[in-house]
Amino acid sequence: TRTQVAIVGGGPAGLMLSRLLHLAGLDSVVIDNRSAGTIETTHRAGILERDSVRLLVDAGVDRVLTDGQRHEGIALRFGGVSHRIDFEALAGSACWLYPQTDVFVDLHRARTADGGDLRYGISDTEVTDVLTAPRVRYTDADGRRHEIAARLVVGADGSRSGCRALVTAATQYFREYPFAWFGVLVQAPRSAPELIYTRAARGFALVSQRTATVQRLYFQCDPAENPDDWSDDRIWAELQGRLAGQDGFRLQEGPVLERTVLPFRSFVQAPMRHGRLLLAGDAAHTVPPTGAKGLNLALADVRLLAETIEQALVRNDATALERYTARALERVWRAQHFSYWLTTMLHRADGASEFDEQRQLGELTSLVSSRAGSAYLAEGYTGWPAR
Ligand code: DHB
Numbered sequence: 001t002r003t004q005v006a007i008v009g010g011g012p013a014g015l016m017l018s019r020l021l022h023l024a025g026l027d028s029v030v031i032d033n034r035s036a037g038t039i040e041t042t043h044r045a046g047i048l049e050r051d052s053v054r055l056l057v058d059a060g061v062d063r064v065l066t067d068g069q070r071h072e073g074i075a076l077r078f079g080g081v082s083h084r085i086d087f088e089a090l091a092g093s094a095c096w097l098y099p100q101t102d103v104f105v106d107l108h109r110a111r112t113a114d115g116g117d118l119r120y121g122i123s124d125t126e127v128t129d130v131l132t133a134p135r136v137r138y139t140d141a142d143g144r145r146h147e148i149a150a151r152l153v154v155g156a157d158g159s160r161s162g163c164r165a166l167v168t169a170a171t172q173y174f175r176e177y178p179f180a181w182f183g184v185l186v187q188a189p190r191s192a193p194e195l196i197y198t199r200a201a202r203g204f205a206l207v208s209q210r211t212a213t214v215q216r217l218y219f220q221c222d223p224a225e226n227p228d229d230w231s232d233d234r235i236w237a238e239l240q241g242r243l244a245g246q247d248g249f250r251l252q253e254g255p256v257l258e259r260t261v262l263p264f265r266s267f268v269q270a271p272m273r274h275g276r277l278l279l280a281g282d283a284a285h286t287v288p289p290t291g292a293k294g295l296n297l298a299l300a301d302v303r304l305l306a307e308t309i310e311q312a313l314v315r316n317d318a319t320a321l322e323r324y325t326a327r328a329l330e331r332v333w334r335a336q337h338f339s340y341w342l343t344t345m346l347h348r349a350d351g352a353s354e355f356d357e358q359r360q361l362g363e364l365t366s367l368v369s370s371r372a373g374s375a376y377l378a379e380g381y382t383g384w385p386a387r
Pocket of ligand 1: 045195216
């Protein structure tokens with residue numbers, strides 16, 4: 001096969017890129033070693049920034065507007081009291097609660113309908129000749145070997161990216177955290193109309209939603225925690241304890257449908273380009289889940305990448321490829337700081353002194369008491385504008 005752009009990774013980033021390229025008249029081939037069904041049922045975050053929604057809608061993928069929920073704020077809860085951060089009033093903006101799995105389903109459907117070349121369930125991917133004339137080889141489900149010759153290759157192959165290693169002489173920036181998140185999907189009515197980010201003496205907790213009958217909750221845990229050690233009762237006791245406060249707040253309980261421990265780290269690899277290979281999304285950077293920036297960053301990369309590729313391939317502007325890293329990294333580092341900041345402000349650090357705890361409460365009190373501080377949170381959460 002010959003194509004303009006070979007896209008390794010058929011998650012939301014890879015699919016969105018192939019959609020945007022299609023709309024710009026450029027063809028692509030998307031390959032992924034997972035099946036579409038696996039991606040569809042792997043639960044990820046559920047918050048879309050304002051401009052992520054705009055990008056989806058502009059790309060003709062607009063179910064989010066009917067099935068998603070527009071959220072005009074969040075609650076920050078500490079000392080047993082909730083403080084609302086009003087995105088509309090503070091930043092003239094909002095975000096949308098819409099699960100990443102639905103974003104995938106919508107993009108997959110759109111790309112299938114417009115004739116996209118999507119190849120899932122492949123194996124043994126090999127990318128070569130990225131400095132000259134890129135080739136991507138892989139094995140299909142029947143064991144046959146295939147080769148794609150492309151003008152450019154995009155690595156949108158996630159946090160365990162194989163393409164990443166092809167960027168030679170790259171710098172890797174890393175930060176590990178001594179905790180993880182325990183994530184549950186539960187069958188219960190909504191406990192609150194908006195998300196609640198909670199700092200409790202026992203650690204962080206987050207109340208999110210999915211539908212009228214299914215909710216998503218998280219709490220800070222040890223990275224070595226085994227989900228099977230946690231009965232429904234134990235999970236609910238931990239969550240209720242972290243959310244409890246003088247206002248008498250109680251979570252609506254129900255059966256736990258799914259439980260997982262989520263990894264937690266900050267990572268950036270730069271540059272995001274090597275010759276005719278470009279990286280997008282988790283392949284180049286990972287954020288801790290606090291603030292739900294992962295998918296939003298990947299979509300922002302891809303918006304930039306579609307523009308970059310069009311300049312390079314249609315207008316023959318080779319310098320466009322050279323500008324990609326610096327343009328993408330500006331947002332990446334802003335989001336890295338935002339995710340790190342929200343994380344450290346709300347999580348319990350093992351071995352934290354009494355001073356550290358009181359300082360943390362001081363920071364939260366300052367934030368909710370200051371219009372400027374709250375506006376900074378609102379701007380970062382709903383997303384910085386594209387430029
Ligand atoms: C969700 C996940 C997050 O990491 C977050 O900050 C907000 C919401 C979610 O899964 O709903």
